[in-house]
Structures are given as structure tokens and as C-alpha cells.
Amino acid sequence: MISKESKLSLRLQDREFPFAYIDHDREIARGIVFDEEKNFYFVRIHRDDSFGKATLIETAGGGVEKGESLETAIKRELKEELGAEVEILQEIGIVSDYYNHVHRHNINHYFLCKVRSFGEKNLMPYEIRDFHMETLKLSYEVAIEEYKKCSNTKLGRLIAQREVPVLEEVKKMLLIH
Template identity: 60%
Template sequence: MPELNLELQDTQWPKTYIDHDRQIVRAIVVDDQQKYYFVRVQRDDDFGKGIFIETSGGGVEAGEDLTTALKRELKEELGVNVDILCKIGTVSDYYSLIHRHNINNYFLCKIVSFGEKHLTQAEIEDFHLSTLKLTYEEAVDAYKKQTSTKLGQLITNRELPILKQAEELISNYM
């Protein structure tokens, strides 16, 4: 199955200018029972107020390759060690409100072990990050429910095609 490659525009805020690109790693994380792990994010910021489902992941730091960044982010946010099964694809999208172009590199990962989370102060205090363990159907429903908000629409546009691709790929690995 070829990697998904999506180019999305910000459909919610007017584009004025983009002043930076951000390399991001994200993962569809599954366990032996084919349950999916996501982060639940509660926000009240420039993007508005809301509770969202998102894949775990974050920015690639200077000197990191995608694999190193992904394993670090998953350990920090979900407290998991994973096997990276394959790259699902790349989603290029924009957040016009903060003038940013995101290059999201998505991977399919299987949990090897659970450990301690290492959340940042912002993840704890600003975003109230927590873990969601869902079936595929529950995850699709959660994404669809958040499309009533501007940010929720952008997240869902980016992640639902990736989740659907991952569901198809899983049968090759499980």
C-alpha cells in the first residue's frame, strides 16, 4: 500500500502569511487487542475553547531524526515504548492563525511496553493532556464529533484519512 500524501489548506482562518515550517512526528498507536491510543487535549487559547482527540506526537528537535523524535514523543505523552511498523504517510497542513506550515509525518506503531509519562508543564497545565484508549469506531466517532469547532475541523481533516489508512494497514502487521 503506497504512503498517503495529503496537502491541506486551513479552511477555518484566513491566510495572511506563513513565517515558519514545523517538522512534526505523529503516530497511530495500537496494542495487541487492536485498541488505539490517542491524546485528549483540553484547550482554551487563541484557537478557542474545546476538548479534542489527537494522535500523539510533536515537533522534531534539532539534531533528531524522525524515528528518535517519534519514540521520545510517545514516551513523553503516552508513556509507551513502541515498535515502528511502517510510515503511513505525510500530511502538509497550515495553521493560518499562528502563521505556521506543518509537515506531519505519520507512523503506525505497536506498543511493546508501558512506562511513565513525561509531560511538559504546558501539556499538564495548558492542555490537560490525557490518554484515550479507543476502538477504531470510537475514534472515528470522536473525530467526527469535534468538527463543530474550527480547530476540531482542522485536526479531523488531517487525522481521519490517516486513521482510515492505518486501519487498512493493521491487517498486514497484526
């Protein structure tokens, strides 16, 4: 059963990296993806770049392409990153956050999505080469612990700040005890 509460709306600041200026906005579609057993699907990313060296957990998703609807973008991103065909159950809400390090304002549109099936992923070459992306299948509780564990870096804290409140909202929506 899914509750139909009001949409989440958060505006977060980057307190990890010094602010210089913001020169662009990025529309992003992100999915909280789950299956019949209420397992959740995330991506594990291993980075060693200007943000620092880090192993992270993150929801699947990415930039909305010009002329693309949010619904089309989330389905495309989940297919690319997880190999998942999904049913979009509802919009969870928007988290506005900043990455001062790359001078960017992110407008993250989160959707609650149920897995229909899994197939081949279609990762971009840089996602394989630079991020070594892999799929994680976790219970709600283990996912929260992973976010805490990955909060030992600046980027990990920014991601957890954005995603843990969304997962807490989903816990209420799906009536997870």
C-alpha cells in the same frame, strides 16, 4: 498482518482561519499507536486559548528537535505523551497542513507503532497546565466517532481533516473490518 501499500501523501489547506501569511514550517512526528487487541491510543486535549475553547482528540506526537531523526522523535514523543515504548512498524506517510492562525505550515510524518509497554509519561509543564492532556484508549470505530464529535470547533475540524484520512489508511493497512 500489515499490508505494505504506497505511502500516504496529503496536502491540506486551512479553511477555518483567515490566511495572512505563513512564516515558518514545523516538522512533526506523529504516531498511530495500537496494541495486540487493535485498540488505538490518542491524547485528549482541553484548550481555551487563541484558537478558542475546545476539547479535542489527537494522535500523540510533536516537533522534531534539531539534529533528531524522525524515528527518534516519534519514540521520544510517544514516551513523553503516552508513556509508551513502541515498535515502529512502518511509515504511513506525510500530511502537509496549515494553521493560518499561527502562520505555520506543518509537515506531519505519521508512523504506525505497536505498543511494547506503558510506563511513566513525561509531559511538559504547559501540556499539563494549559492542555490537561490525558490518554484515550479507543477502538477504531470509537476513535472516528470522537473525531466527528470534536469537529464542532475550528481547530477540531483542522485536526480531523488531517487525522481521519490517516486512520482510514491504517484501517486498510491493519485489515480492520
